[in-house]
Amino acid sequence: MYQYTHTWFFSSAIYEKICDMVDVSAPHTILEIGCYEGLSSVFFADKLLAHPESTLTCVDPFLTIDTNDHAGLMSNQTEEYFDSNIRSCQHPDRVTVHKITSDAFFPQNKATYDIIYIDGCHEHDFITRDMENSFAVLRPGGMMWMDDYLGGDGIQIKAVMDRFLKAHEGEYEIIYKLYQLAIRKVETAATGGPHSVNPHPSTDISL
Numbered sequence: 113m114y115q116y117t118h119t120w121f122f123s124s125a126i127y128e129k130i131c132d133m134v135d136v137s138a139p140h141t142i143l144e145i146g147c148y149e150g151l152s153s154v155f156f157a158d159k160l161l162a163h164p165e166s167t168l169t170c171v172d173p174f175l176t177i178d179t180n181d182h183a184g185l186m187s188n189q190t191e192e193y194f195d196s197n198i199r200s201c202q203h204p205d206r207v208t209v210h211k212i213t214s215d216a217f218f219p220q221n222k223a224t225y226d227i228i229y230i231d232g233c234h235e236h237d238f239i240t241r242d243m244e245n246s247f248a249v250l251r252p253g254g255m256m257w258m259d260d261y262l263g264g265d266g267i268q269i270k271a272v273m274d275r276f277l278k279a280h281e282g283e284y285e286i287i288y289k290l291y292q293l294a295i296r297k298v299e300t301a302a303t304g305g306p307h308s309v310n311p312h313p314s315t316d317i318s319l
């Protein structure tokens with residue numbers, strides 16, 4: 113049985129929509145940045161990893177860093193719940209966990225992904241790097257979902273994500289834009305390596 117104290121994910125558009133957008137009979141590689149107690153992770157594992165070659169890669173440093181912006185919402189129990197929830201999910205053997213920051217993960221990552229969910233550090237530079245680094249390893253045709261597009265004061269995080277959208281105009285189509293933001297990389301786009309430096313580069317659209 114899964115254990116959670118926070119169930120934000122149940123109110124999200126990705127929770128509501130993604131199963132209708134993914135053909136689970138095909139293999140999928142999923143990357144998740146920011147896992148907390150693993151509610152979103154086990155949802156992806158249980159619903160999207162039916163194909164034996166599908167994988168989920170989870171990235172979250174938990175409380176191994178002093179600068180975790182979610183520390184106020186976390187205790188050692190957070191990581192214990194995550195570990196236990198992943199052990200209990202339907203395909204734990206298809207899940208790889210990296211208990212490091214996304215900044216540490218990308219330089220060592222060699223994989224590309226067709227679904228990426230970004231819900232990690234909400235500080236602006238981190239959001240930009242997570243979006244840039246994720247987009248670089250998103251396969252053409254793949255989906256990238258960002259939580260909290262309209263989070264915080266409704267202005268600042270949106271402005272950061274809008275800068276990314278502007279810098280990459282023509283490389284994606286918007287597939288959802290309301291509280292969350294989701295884009296699909298155009299089929300002709302290239303994939304690349306991680307960004308080591310901070311790049312500087314509404315309408316409601318729902319499916």
Ligand SMILES: C[S@@+](CC[C@H](N)C(=O)[O-])C[C@H]1O[C@@H](n2cnc3c(N)ncnc32)[C@H](O)[C@@H]1O
Binds near residue numbers: 153173231
């Ligand atoms: C809002 S929670 C994620 C919630 C989860 N996706 C869910 O739906 O239940 C944000 C998570 O981001 C993680 N985080 C904070 N800084 C991070 C970083 N630099 N890289 C990756 N994850 C980070 C935190 O440890 C926390 O678990």
